[in-house]
Amino acid sequence: MLDFLYQSGWGAFTAMLLFQIPFLIVFVSLIFWKSVAGREPSGTDDKKTWWVEAMWLTAVVALFLVVNIVSIQYLPAVSTARAVQSAVQSGQDIQDVDVTAASWYYEMSNREFIAGDPIRFSAKATDTQHGFAVYHPDGRVLFTMMLIPGVGPASLVYTFQDPGTYKVRCLEYCGLAHHDMSDELIVTASAN
């Protein structure tokens, strides 16, 4: 469940709806009720209203904290550290892949990988802004990087789990052939 929520666009969409739907129901009902059905003022006890306010803010802060604290385990820095730790423990090297993006193509030091092996992608742009986004064969965005020329490379470690052909696309508008800027990565099953 958490993997779905935090590692896919549809998970983000679901989380968004969980925040939005209660607000929509309550607030829109309030507008209709107090403008049409029960327009007269409600007798409010200020102490009670204060409690409602305190509960509301506490709930909001608590929800914000929970959602974000749980997301920590999925931070790129955390997954990179885990991959490094796992590699050290198993005696396996992290494979380094250098990516250079220019209008409108990628140069990559390697395009073929084995499922389960950690890969460190280090990408840079040479002329204008580009993106390096990797899509799972089922269409999900796995990760994306923003590449600005003149700064150090963007870098993260990723471990492909499923064999298949992974699409690479540029997600930073880079000119009239931006939509044609793409590439492919091939992931094969591990022999183990």
Added chain:
Amino acid sequence: MLSPAAIIQRTPLFGRMFSVDESTGLEEINGWPGLMIMTSFAWLAVAGLLGVAMPLTQIFELDAGLFYLAITAHGAALVFPFLLQLVFGVSLHRAGGCLGTPATGLIPALIFWFMNVGAVLLTIAILFGFSVSYAVMYPLPIVGVETGQWSMWVVVLGFTGIALVLLSVIVLYPIQVLKMLFFDQQRDYLLLTPRSLRDPGMLGMAMAALVLLVAGTPLIIVASAVLLGLYGILPMALITWATEPVVFQFVFFIFAHNLMEAMAIMVIAAVYATLPLYLADGTRKLYSERLARLALWILLVTSVTSFFHHFYTMLPALPAALSYHGHIMSWGTGIGAALSIFTIGATIWKHGIRPDPALMAILFGFVLYVLDGVSAIITSNVVWSFQLHGTMWQSAHTMAVLIAMTLLWLGVFMHHYPVITGRTLSKKTGYSFVALYTISALGLAYSMLAAGAAGMPRRFAAWNQEGWMFYGNLILFFGLLLAVALAVLAYDLYKSRFIPEPVAGGQAMPAE
């Protein structure tokens, strides 16, 4: 030189909708604001047509260059000469009526002319190929010349237009607001409803003006240096500090992000200022002005440095600490929003509301704004950003916040319409407009958010793959519905009726 009111009178079609009532003696707070509002609607018509053109270029598989032209022109027209000019016009009218200070003289004139002349120059450049998207994507303008995508003269023309628009937004408008707030002499005949900085409405306006001025100054400096280099006035070697892509990107987003936040602060302030005027019990009081002011301060303080969320996926070129800071501040703006939700909800609950299309536009604009706010904080979580950045989710957020603020400001404008024009609008047509607009806004937002969740890239002229055209068709449908809603509003404005009793100069209008 024609007065603003005279220019409005002489404008075909739009003049009928926005002509200023000169019998009230309020031309000093109606003239330039009215002209800005009218001109903003003309740009809305242009931007709307371009918005519909985008999905059509994909459905009919037209040249990709047309898509990128449309996306650049649509974005540029919508944000600056439409929405910002609408905001400037309505807010200057409101400030004048609440402070008793005029919106006349050189500065309002320059705000108007710089904004519109700049926008025209930029539009011409775009039509001749300057397809850089409304985010400019520097150094793409220069790389585009080097790779033969467009000519150097369109870059120079485009940057000239952008510079004029930025001067209007970053320098002239804030100076005019601050002048009206702190320096101009009050004129009693202009004072419709006295307000001070203790009122959340006025406080929000002052905050927004200062945010624009402070956050925009680095961009003005960098953009000016680039422009002077393009004109050959400064040698390019002398401005390398400004032409570094990362420099331009950071000053751009420090401004652009805070531009949106400033508009949000102003729009929440506008809700705080206008809602009390429609309370059923006639008390004209918010549930708590202290809470309202607190919400604005939280929104201000957290939003200023949350702009790092535009750069998360540069990791580690952007140090992770700045990413985390941006993440925390971005979600912190949600606390300010939560306070506003409570204050507005409690006000409605405690006092009841007197239904009116203007109020409904404001309240449903607020609903859309909060819904969009959720999509924004989701994508400003570092983890989710690595799945969503660069997809249609970002376009959804941008469009949804602009659409929400548009409805809110249209509601404020509808509220002030009788004072500006001496005419009233139809309640039935007004409700139809609000309903259609809200439904189409929700449809557009969710279509684009779903497209982003599905991985559809933004600013991308190849929709016909991976099933993305399904979302494209939805976007076209709801975009056309939005156009219908705005046509209903235009009809309402065109058919507005004169108020039978003329208003004596200086007397407060009902519900001002």
